[in-house]
Amino acid sequence: MVDKPNQKELNRSREGRVKERTPTVSRFECDEAQGEWCDFTLEYDSNIPKVLMLSIVQEAVRKSLIQQIPGIRSCVYVADEKVQDAVTGEEVKRAVIHTDGVNLEAMQKYGEFINPNTIKTNDIAAVLRVYGVEAARQSIILELGGVFDGHGISVDRRHLNLIGDYMTRNGTFTPFNRNGLKGNVSPFTKMSFETTLSFLKDALLDGDWDDLTTPSGRIVMGRLGKIGTGAFDVLTRLHVKNGKNQVG
Incomplete structure (x- = not known):
């Protein structure tokens, strides 16, 4: 039986790799468990007249990759946003993440943080590919309703259901335009x-x-x-x- 490396051993291992790649780093420590902090010391020759830390940090940030999800370019966290409860239909305040881009398959791997039953997207093609034509039809109806509600226009949901049925009648979705x-x-x-x-x-x-x-x-x-x-x-x-x- 092999014991897992503890926090200090992981820090020493990472510190050695960082020092090998960046000679100016003399000390390096970080939170290996949660990844919440990083502490390091830089040493330069005394002959250097000026050290602009801002440019160094900016260059390091551009080269650093904490985590990346294909298809997701950026995200914004909102602690209290009014959303409609899918069960009761009432507006409630919940923590929400808005993303630029869609990757429904990847979101299913983050069930500890994101409820997969409350994911909403306006990418009808992505919904059709992952969840099927019935889910795509429901997404079309919700998006149409949101457009009219945003302008204060009341539309009977039966009309929106008819449009959703027409657009998904072939097992896929057809644009509701001249094409x-x-x-x-x-x-x-x-x-x-x-x-x-x-x-x-x-x-x-x-x-x-x-x-x-x-x-x-x-x-x-x-x-x-x-x-x-x-x-x-x-x-x-x-x-x-x-x-x-x-x-x-």
Whole structure:
């Protein structure tokens, strides 16, 4: 059985490596367990007229790497931030870390510090890759709701659910813009959204046709859409007189 090296042995080992790489360091100590402090002594020749410690520290900081997570460029810690509780729906104050960049796989390794069940990101592609299409759909709905709420606009969540369903109907997520509508079979639907002339030109060159089954296509032609009250026809029975149908 081999005993683990104690704090002093680790300090001596690191001190030897530091002195070997940096001759001007005469003494070096650090917190090997928590990494909270570092104490060292620099010795220079007496003939040196001036030592600018600021430039030395800046150069050392640029070369030092404490810890790095791929995809995360920077982060900001907020001790008390108002967030919505996922269970109760109420606003509560909790410690939050805001990051520039996303790495959901790496965050799962820090379960002792970060609750993986409360991670939120606006990177829909990352959510789809790690958690699946249902999680991506929910992220889309939350992001859309946050955009409208930020401007004080109240939108029924059923409308946002419909957008989320449309964007994830193929098992992935489709942009809700003219590029996402390129796969639509209805030329009138594409023309009613954006870049009307471009879609019209493509429809003419490709020989596309529209059977007017989509709501947007029927609205363009001034016809009632086959949805809601327009999804069915109302027929009335003709009056019968003397055993014969009366017409007119």
